[in-house]
Amino acid sequence: MDGKPGLRERKKQRTHAAISDAAITLFLEHGFNQVSVAQVAEAAEVSKRTLFAYFPAKEDLVVHRLADHETEAARVVRARPPGAAPLTALRDHFLTGLRERDPITGLNDAPQVRRLTRMILDTPSLVARMERFKTGAERALAQALQETADTPELTARLAAVQIVAVQWALAGDNAERLAYGESADARYAGAVADAEHAFALLANGLRQLAPGE
């Protein structure tokens, strides 16, 4: 495609990676709040000003890796095979993620991943930053539902917030268990069962909590 990234571009990517790597390493070793951005900049051999040119805020040094997932649900809905229902596509995608131990499902127990997850869950400002991804994911998914499933705007938005909320709840549940010791393999069966239950709930509604029995 682009046979020439160009020197400037390559250097930028290297600097970006250098800063990110230095940050993650230091944060994992000493804790997010115990390391200042100045220290990160120094470790990456870059000025503080340059660091902020690459990452808008300290939190982004950690969460920028998850930025791709912001539009993941929307992409899954758009890319589903013709005739397939959006919810089915999303469920299958989530189950695939579990099977492959995709970190986004919370079911990856590689030591680094687990430590990173735990750090995020234990750091309020990082959790807050993650919430913004959630909001973005809701918007993108709502749009995708509206455009590809012929869903009215309000319904699309409501469905999107429900779906995203449920997916995060599932992932958060898995992540929390692993972060505090359970192994991914031990959790797998339960995670699958929970996910299937959750998507069934999404599809069929909260009958248990509604009137007409």
Add this chain to the structure above:
Amino acid sequence: MDGKPGLRERKKQRTHAAISDAAITLFLEHGFNQVSVAQVAEAAEVSKRTLFAYFPAKEDLVVHRLADHETEAARVVRARPPGAAPLTALRDHFLTGLRERDPITGLNDAPQVRRLTRMILDTPSLVARMERFKTGAERALAQALQETADTPELTARLAAVQIVAVQWALAGDNAERLAYGESADARYAGAVADAEHAFALLANGLRQLAPGE
């Protein structure tokens, strides 16, 4: 009940109110990010250190008024008449809120409320702070569902995140419309219809997006 608030207690309340009032006034006039906490402290005739003794962070100067709503859904579920379904109680409560133009439903167009709402929606750090209320509301509601509706833990948590997400989506939708000009009375009928649609969706599920027709 407590015939004696005590002088110390009364002074605290007055200081608390003085700081909050000064903050809201200044923020509405000049914008949240344009006013420093030092200015708020000065206007309230209090030291900066004291201000932070009353409010843990700048954002709380604005959102502390909404703290009560964090457990509102949980309280509604717990206080529902015997035999009533949780979802029904929540829906009725929300519809009552709309009728009474409760600001939490986004349907109050008193100028101050509208300006405050708009300020919050336009200020990322305030939105982030609101998200934390959402998380708290989810937890409290999940607990209430588990304890009073005999709902299994996972189901309770999933139901809670769905319900809270939907309520916030409805309120956010109303608030956004009002913040940008629509009147509460003009919006009322639509808001009611939307709420009923949303709660029906919660109860019956996202059939439109699921497979088995």
Add this chain to the structure above:
DNA sequence: AGTAAATGTATACCAGGTGCAGAAATACTC
């Protein structure tokens, strides 16, 4: 009236983040 506990203040300080002016590196042109 006098003392202990709580609250408030002043000051200095730290960390995240930005504006600015200039130095250094890269890309473009002849």
Add this chain to the structure above:
DNA sequence: GAGTATTTCTGCACCTGGTATACATTTACT
């Protein structure tokens, strides 16, 4: 390959939110 224009990086000063410390003031209790 030299020279110039454009990015990018840097160092520095600065602002703001938030905290630690040490001291003064006020309230409550006897």
